[in-house]
Amino acid sequence: MRKFIRYFFGIKLTLIAAFSFTTLILLLSGASPFAAYYHIFKGSLGSWIKFAHVIAAWIPLTLCACGLLYTFRIGLWNIGVEGQMMMGSVFTTYALRLGIESHHPVLFLVLSFAAGLIGGGIWALIAGFLKTKGGVNEIFAGLGLNFVAQGIILWLIFGPWKRPGIASMSGTALFPPQLWMPYFSSIRLSPVALSLALIAVILTALMLRYTRIGLSLRAIGNNSHAAYLFGLKPGRYMLLAMIFAGGFAGLAGSIQVTGVYHRLLPAISSNYGYLALLVVMLANYNVWIVPAVALFFACLNVGSIQLPMMLRLDSSLSGVIQGALVLATLAVHAWQIRSKDKKWVN
Template identity: 40%
Template sequence: MSLGRIARYLWPAVPVLIALVITGLLLVVFGVSPQAGFGAMLRGAFGDQSRVLSVTAFWVPLALASVGLVVSFTAGLWNIGVEGQIVIGAIAASWLALKFNFSGPLQIIFELLAAMIAGAIWAGVTAFLKTRGKVHEIFGGLALNNLAIIFTNYLISGPWQPPEGGTFRGTVPFPTKALLPLYGDSRLSPISVVMVIAAVVIVFLLLRGSYWGLKLKALGKNPSSAFLLGVSSERETILALMFCGALAGLGGAVRVTSWFDSLRQSISGGIGYLALLVVMLSAFRVLLIPFIAYFFSAVLNGSITLQLRTQLHSSLGGILTGVLVLMVLLFGELRQLKRFSEGRVSSRPDE
């Protein structure tokens, strides 16, 4: 076996190793041995059944938002607004849970639908600002994220404040029939896992075999030639973002109807931004999304246990995933790296 081939097989392990070494060093600097630190994280993620269920419950909205982002990234769009789309979906589901009373399972079905519609509309605003107002979707989305969070805080401390008043933490708990049915006393709803699987299959088929998927790819690869082929960039931009927004909104509904039982202050708490990292790591391959999202969920849940055990700030998990994604972005794809070193000769024609 040639050295090149060995390198190609081992290559994916390198970014993981670098991320572990850097976080390990940080642990040492802060006076915790890496074995104890990583051990606490591992036990925090997979130590017993309840922890595994917790990791899985956290994974659901992350995976839903990530799957949605594959669609918008395929169309070449930077949907940073996914965070706000999760939040607005959570608000819409809460609105139905608090203010309406439908019979039987209709209640939860309408909540989920409302969340998807709200997420799609919120993403549609970003899309409209982009196509009609020439506001880049990064800025439009980011502003709308903050507005969605401010709106949540307004609702919790104002109109939807619990009658006993001022905790500013969240609304009153929803009635049981407004919540997703949970597995045992965990925060995981088996139905929500089905949603993830369905979303992965739909998006996989959509991008692989549908005409719309083809149009999105054309738009993402080369907007101007896509236009010449008759692909309406405005229509496809709006639809791709709204599709992502609907899945993100659904994730928000899962947050309020299973992870929590009410609308809370940081209802998403950065799941959307995390989803962007998941998708970057997957290189836009939708079948990889569930696994990467699960890894991220385990790291984050593990780092919360780390904080409880060692008093170290739980952002260590974010550092681990961040360094990992950075390394893969910079040095991933061995082939591309190789092509670059060949290209270096021609990039200095003046020498």
């Protein structure tokens, strides 16, 4: 609890900076900032249904963020998380397609999750091997693989997996309802997906705190030379961290297919992977703060859908707020370090 308070005390400057910037943008675009914030708030937390939408966005965001904690711990910038999520959804779709005619839909649902995990994991491993064996920076490898994954999805939707009759950007044909993840029909929220995300948070926290893997990741991330002298093999742990990140992202992709859209879409990842990078950074790489920041981002994302309707503003405003938040965090952080250094010198 004290950690939380200290954290929020620490980011108050950041929040002030970010909101003044966004307010400025809103004023420039001629909208009332107050109204915009009100609609974002109302659009995300105004009703149970809306809150359920927020949670539906929170789940993949949190899953991806949990995975990223492993890679950040070891000092890798796994920007390929977006593509890993996409490949998770591709593998899931593949598994589900096999089960359309089956009499054991639950079996295929479970299988599809495993497939998602594997898909994301493989995609992450490719980036990991390029990094450890080929010396390719993981940021470039990840970005490249993101484009490849997007290409694969488009090819599948317009090629082998196109709808009978007509292929369209709206994705593959809907799966039959028995292949949908069970959900509360009143608010369209899947308890399975929610529990998976919660388990991911707890598992990640335990892994990082209590296992040798967690300690080793941190040791290598902080000083890989010294960690090597301690008998650790940095390359292997990098691959391991990538598998974790890819696995969680793949799972997020699975949930997007089985729990949210019930088909494969070109925009299946909804940029949640990129967003998760911001979430983790803003949460200061702390696993317990990640869910809170993810919730905040989910609210912004869902709430800003109201803006075009109510204020005739573009909904990308939430992107502006999110971007401003991250820039403000980095700026405030750099400023704090500099003032600390100055104090030290004096």
